[in-house]
Amino acid sequence: MPMSSSESSTALKRTVIVALFAAVAVVLSIMEAQIPLAGMGLMPGAKLGFANIMILTCIYFLRARDAFVLVILKTLLTAFLLGTFSSLLFSLFGSLFSFVVMYLLVRFGGKRLSVIGISIAGGLAHNTGQLLAASIVLKSSSTFYYFPMLLITGVVTGIVVGFAVRYVVASLSKISLFEEFLGGTGH
Amino acid sequence: MKRADVLLVSIVLIAALAFLAPRWFSDDKGGPGKNLVANIMVDGKLFKTVQLTEEDQTVEVRTDRGYNILKVHDYGIEMYDADCPDKVCLGFGFITLPKQTIVCLPHRVLVEIAGASGGDEIDAYVQ
Numbered sequence: 007m008p009m010s011s012s013e014s015s016t017a018l019k020r021t022v023i024v025a026l027f028a029a030v031a032v033v034l035s036i037m038e039a040q041i042p043l044a045g046m047g048l049m050p051g052a053k054l055g056f057a058n059i060m061i062l063t064c065i066y067f068l069r070a071r072d073a074f075v076l077v078i079l080k081t082l083l084t085a086f087l088l089g090t091f092s093s094l095l096f097s098l099f100g101s102l103f104s105f106v107v108m109y110l111l112v113r114f115g116g117k118r119l120s121v122i123g124i125s126i127a128g129g130l131a132h133n134t135g136q137l138l139a140a141s142i143v144l145k146s147s148s149t150f151y152y153f154p155m156l157l158i159t160g161v162v163t164g165i166v167v168g169f170a171v172r173y174v175v176a177s178l179s180k181i182s183l184f185e186e187f188l189g190g191t192g193h
Numbered sequence: 194m195k196r197a198d199v200l201l202v203s204i205v206l207i208a209a210l211a212f213l214a215p216r217w218f219s220d221d222k223g224g225p226g227k228n229l230v231a232n233i234m235v236d237g238k239l240f241k242t243v244q245l246t247e248e249d250q251t252v253e254v255r256t257d258r259g260y261n262i263l264k265v266h267d268y269g270i271e272m273y274d275a276d277c278p279d280k281v282c283l284g285f286g287f288i289t290l291p292k293q294t295i296v297c298l299p300h301r302v303l304v305e306i307a308g309a310s311g312g313d314e315i316d317a318y319v320q
Binding site for chain 1: 195198202209213279298301303
């Protein structure tokens with residue numbers, strides 16, 4: 007199907023944005039992996055979820071399928087670079103669950119919840135998804151012992167990520183590359 | 194933050210506290226005379242049950258996926274070494290209380306502390 011030049015330019019912009027966001031998300035994940043959270047007495051395996059900044063920003067600017075591509079790209083690239091293939095399925099499960107929850111909230115509950123609420127919900131969905139996957143693999147529900155701690159850390163990191171998204175969206179809105187995507191999903 | 198955000202945060206925090214509160218009030222404490230055991234499960238099946246003693250014990254879990262070395266001492270247990278790629282299991286530290294767990298996902302290993310040996314909880318794992 008031939009596209010008009012403005013259509014193809016929009017498609018190109020989408021691709022560029024997804025690629026840029028994926029690169030930033032991977033860098034954020036690598037930075038985050040260097041922080042020894044477990045050594046600080048926190049739940050092992052708990053993460054700050056900085057990559058979620060880019061995924062939530064992408065949901066705000068672009069379409070669901072672009073954000074979906076971003077989630078897959080980010081998870082695969084991070085697994086390649088950090089060499090954690092055994093946990094690839096778990097992070098994929100958690101990220102996709104979190105993406106679906108955040109997308110639905112932006113789409114249908116966006117007026118009532120702010121970015122911060124949506125990022126908290128996404129973080130909690132990520133934790134829940136991973137715990138569910140773990141309990142299925144281990145055939146035991148005792149992994150849920152850590153669920154309350156994950157809820158609390160999820161709220162804290164969700165608030166931090168939400169504030170970051172607010173600033174990122176405000177700053178990117180001033181760049182001409184993002185002009186035509188403003189108000190796309192509505193926020 | 195909007196009102197719905199505050200509501201979401203409060204609901205989640207209340208839920209977390211509701212899960213945590215029973216643990217603070219329960220008298221499930223470790224230490225001598227409690228006869229706690231650690232159930233080591235591999236792939237959902239009971240691999241071994243070890244008594245949590247004051248003396249040092251080393252438990253090796255060797256499977257096709259790799260090895261995990263657990264150490265029992267001072268009425269608790271900790272993951273001492275493992276050749277899994279992420280080493281998350283080493284981060285769980287030294288655990289001493291019932292229901293606390295150590296998980297090594299890449300090796301499908303789960304260690305859970307349970308009450309006095311011979312309790313019905315352990316029978317449930319025998320299939």
